[in-house]
Amino acid sequence: MAATSAMARDTALRRGVAWERLLTMGPLLLAIFFGLWSLRGISGSSIADYDSPRHAVNGAFVFDMFRHWKMAHPVEYGYWYYSRLPALSLPYHPPLFPAFEALIFSIFGVSPFSSRFAVAIATAVAVLLMIRLLRTSHGSPLLALMVTASFFALPSVQRLSNTVMLEIPALVFVLAAFLFLVPDEEILQTRNSLWFAVFAAAAIWTKQTVFLLPLPFLRAPEQY
16 A cells, blocks of 8 residues: 555656646747748748848848948948849848848848748747746746747748748847836836846837737726
């Protein structure tokens, strides 16, 4: 009887350890999965949907500007570049994601794969940040994994992560900003407010319409 009880405790302990490991490794596994899944169809695919070509050309422009040492005269170089590649849309589109693309281009070269890979990295980071945010706000690792997996499995999110668009990269900075906002009710009176402002500004410098995000949560004061 004692041996059976000891075996049961040992089995329960092993299951608990396995479950704890799964919850610990879950965020990383989920990030890798959705990051790789966003690269589906990369072989032989082109980036010709929506504004994807413009975002790719913007990254190529930043890369070429540094490669040709034209940082001191970006406007003049932009005019020259636009005369040859009129798909350039800076500064209408913010420069932060193109700067990140330029870094990827410097490693892997300028190609549709490199542009897609930049978005894949952003997707993986966004998965990790959303899990962290949900664990911070709700305290449940399992809930955080389930909600994050459900969100990134949505067809609209899948479509955005599968092409060179700004929504997923901007989401990274939005989630990072919220991470400093959620656990601190007095954030405007602490140093965390600076980090919140930095990441919020970075989100707007990635996609300028991000500032519209909080509008549905705002309402006019009640009239008496």
